Amino acid sequence: MNGVNRNTEMESSRNAVGLWFFTDFGQFYICDPDTESDTSSPDFWNNEAFGRSIAASEGIIGVGVSDFGLVRGLFQIFGSEPNIPTEAWDNIAEASITTRSGRIQIIDCPSSGVQHEWSLPAGDYRVRVYSALYHLTPQDYKRINENLDAMSSSGPDFYWVCLWPAEFSPPIHLKGLKRKSG
Secondary structure (H helix, E strand, C coil), X not given: CCCCCEECCCHHHHCCEEEEEEECCCEEEEECCCCCCCCCXXXXXXXXXXXXXXXXXXXXXXXXXXXXXXXXXXXXXXXXXXXXXXXXXXXXXXXXXXXXXXXXXXXXXXXXXXXXXXXXXXXXXXXXXXXXXXXXXXXXXXXXXXXXXXXXXXXXXXXXXXXXXXXCCCCEEEECCCCCCC
């Protein structure tokens, strides 16, 4: 796995890691690579999951992004639930994941290319995804940013993915308008 970031201890991985990769079908995944999961199941991206922009199944979380293309953001591991102000974020949703392998990966869709990987103690974790800049279209963003070569037709949406040890619990939508499936 060339180019994969690996941190061997949870303590050292608390610093934010930049996310900058391409994905399709408006989603990417956070997963335990040793857990088999089926994201093509109609139960995974059901209407409720689509509406909150986060889907969850055993060993995997799907993160809905505002459009196809470039994912920009941060991934950060915390020792406990972070206290981050919510005002600047358009959407906030969270879900739980269990890692039996002691590894967590961020993978794109549909090729499942590993973008980042971390080692951490096996157990239950909570993932909260903060999403911003949904209100700007790619055309709006082109007007304010001249350096769009690597961005294709992607919008400027930005994601901060936070993970911390926590008791397993159902996915929830904390803030924002719920998306409607086509």
